[in-house]
Amino acid sequence: MASFHALIPWNPLSRPNSTPSTTNRHITFFNFNNGIGTHSFSCKIHGGCRFYWNYGKSFDLYASPSSNGNGFEAAAASAVKEYEDDEFIVVNFYRFVFVKEPEEELSKHLLFMKDRNIHGRIYLNEQGINAQYSGPSKDALAYVEWVKEDPKFSDILVQISPAINGHAFPKLKLRYKPSLVQLEEGISHLPLLDPSMRATPLTPFEWRSKLEDANKIENSLDTSNSNFVLLDVRNGYEWDVGHFKGAHRPDVDCFRSTSFGLSESETEVRPSDPLADADKEKTDVLMYCTGGIRCDVYSTILRQQGFKRLYTLKGGVCHYLENEGPVGWEGNLFVFDSRLSLPPSTYKPEVGSQQQVPHSFAKCYICLSQVSELRHRNCANLDCNLLFLCCSECVDGLRGCCCMKCTCARRLRPVLPGCQRYQKWHTYRDVELQSR
Ligand SMILES: [Zn+2]
Numbered sequence: 001m002a003s004f005h006a007l008i009p010w011n012p013l014s015r016p017n018s019t020p021s022t023t024n025r026h027i028t029f030f031n032f033n034n035g036i037g038t039h040s041f042s043c044k045i046h047g048g049c050r051f052y053w054n055y056g057k058s059f060d061l062y063a064s065p066s067s068n069g070n071g072f073e074a075a076a077a078s079a080v081k082e083y084e085d086d087e088f089i090v091v092n093f094y095r096f097v098f099v100k101e102p103e104e105e106l107s108k109h110l111l112f113m114k115d116r117n118i119h120g121r122i123y124l125n126e127q128g129i130n131a132q133y134s135g136p137s138k139d140a141l142a143y144v145e146w147v148k149e150d151p152k153f154s155d156i157l158v159q160i161s162p163a164i165n166g167h168a169f170p171k172l173k174l175r176y177k178p179s180l181v182q183l184e185e186g187i188s189h190l191p192l193l194d195p196s197m198r199a200t201p202l203t204p205f206e207w208r209s210k211l212e213d214a215n216k217i218e219n220s221l222d223t224s225n226s227n228f229v230l231l232d233v234r235n236g237y238e239w240d241v242g243h244f245k246g247a248h249r250p251d252v253d254c255f256r257s258t259s260f261g262l263s264e265s266e267t268e269v270r271p272s273d274p275l276a277d278a279d280k281e282k283t284d285v286l287m288y289c290t291g292g293i294r295c296d297v298y299s300t301i302l303r304q305q306g307f308k309r310l311y312t313l314k315g316g317v318c319h320y321l322e323n324e325g326p327v328g329w330e331g332n333l334f335v336f337d338s339r340l341s342l343p344p345s346t347y348k349p350e351v352g353s354q355q356q357v358p359h360s361f362a363k364c365y366i367c368l369s370q371v372s373e374l375r376h377r378n379c380a381n382l383d384c385n386l387l388f389l390c391c392s393e394c395v396d397g398l399r400g401c402c403c404m405k406c407t408c409a410r411r412l413r414p415v416l417p418g419c420q421r422y423q424k425w426h427t428y429r430d431v432e433l434q435s436r
């Protein structure tokens, strides 16, 4: 337990904007203004509490009502205990910060991982760290707490979500990587360590307010002020299972080739580029991605292109859903691990899973009919392996393949039921050999 302790008074300047409420999992969630800015607050029933200052610092706190009822006592906690020790969780975090000796740093991390049950992708280099991994919570949390003991990583924003079927990654890849994020020309030349070159981060609450304001203007008759672009900085297939209302489907299949706002001349303008005719001085560009890292990277490119009013959703959609729930969001969130797609209730259980309404944007890749399950599947042809959304009729008709051609492929796997994932090829190959 860290030593930070504070009494935060509820005077007229810091009145909560909403009444604290009790649910089975979270005690309370509300926003308040203490005269410095608006802060959002969410408390967990175990007493763990996250406290977000709008200038970008975040603390894990324990909070309880003060004795006179006019405020709450807050004390910083080293870990938010929400999961049983052996419950599997997925942890995501990243930080752009200068690492002087990345190889040396790496060997410390490798040493810490010894005898710990962690699978995932953890990359380090001179520009910082990018980590996505799974494990039983005692190991998974021990690692992130250990990372945070280093002052250069102390204020990382950590996203935690449950992994119901054990590990969400096949093995641990912990290594030096020249690019923390894959982009066509690499990212080592980008000014990632200079916050002024990145977009202005908005807290989930600020993001929500800004979107709501923008939509109000959009819906009013006077559209002269509607100078904003909501930019989904992910891949098309991620948009397909869920996105912020009003965001256009990105015309890319991997972040590597993202090119919004890069049209050099008038003749080259691509119709699918939402920034093609945006005024670089006046347009508010609201960018979002899953966890925030792609926006941080891409915003430095847009800065270099001359865009002045860049905003990003701090901590990405994960952080937003955790704090605001699915307000303004429709569908699920695509994730890059074996879970593939998570409903908003994963991040904010009190939301419930009432989102059973079919989403008209979710279409079968093959017949274009509406799909009820917002989850991709891999093509049954191992050598294609395409991730695609598919209706149940087409799954049956093409035996889990993405097209007729794949149904005749040599390395064909069986149709997977429900939301299972394919295992390693040898499991299917060996079954085939046995049956001969
Ligand atoms: Zn279909």
Ligand SMILES: [Zn+2]
Pocket (backbone or CB within 6 Å): 379, 380, 381, 384, 385, 386, 401, 402, 403, 406
């Ligand atoms: Zn295929």
